[in-house]
Amino acid sequence: MIDLTPLDVKKKKGDFRRVVRGYDPAAVDDFLETVSARMEELVREGMTLNARVEGMTDAMSAYRDRERAMNEALVSAQQLREEMREQAAREADLVLREARAEAERIVGEARRQATQAVEALRRIQGQRVRFLRIFRTLLERQQHELDQEEERTPHLGRGDDFDDPDAQAG
Structure with a gap:
């Protein structure tokens, strides 16, 4: 395609030759002027x-940059989330x-303490039973000794005489 400027068109009117049966020069000049x-x-x-296209291209580029930045921010936000x-x-x-783990530790400690308490209770109950047996045996032995003492000294009685002052004088 030939580069043609408005100035080229204006200069062209002098380049045309005049011929006898040609176009009206004034009409050609008017047309060339138009x-x-x-x-x-x-x-x-x-x-x-x-x-405008350049401005819109710049604006479009800016919008694309913003869109890219927003997409990157969105991706970053999603990754962060x-x-x-x-x-x-x-x-x-x-x-x-x-x-x-803490609950298991606490439960284990509670079980250990419960086991110790049960064992302590069993020991105490065993000691109680032994104490009662020993005490009963001791009491029975003392009762037996008292019974024997009363049999050896029947004339003293059961000690009721000690309260009566007349009985002590005789």
Whole structure:
């Protein structure tokens, strides 16, 4: 395609030869002037459109940059959310494991203490039974000795005489 400017069209009118039966030179000049003016309008309009396209291209580029940044921020936020969820799950799992371990420790300690208490109670009950047996045996032995003493000295009686002053004088 040939580059043609409005100035080229204006200069062209002097390049045409005049012929006898040719076009009316004034009409050709008017037409060339109209074409030149229209070309100037089209060039200005093209420049305006190019400037608008360039502005829109810049705006589109800026929007794409923003979109890319927003997408990156969204991806980062999603990754952060996922990491936080995973961290929270790990922490919850750790707390749960620690709580279970502590509960097992407490239950184990309680069982140990209960076992010790039962054993202590059994020891005490055994000691009580032994004490009662020993005490009963001791009492029975003392009772037997008292019975024997009464049989050896029947004239003294059971000691009721000690309360009566007349009985002691005789």
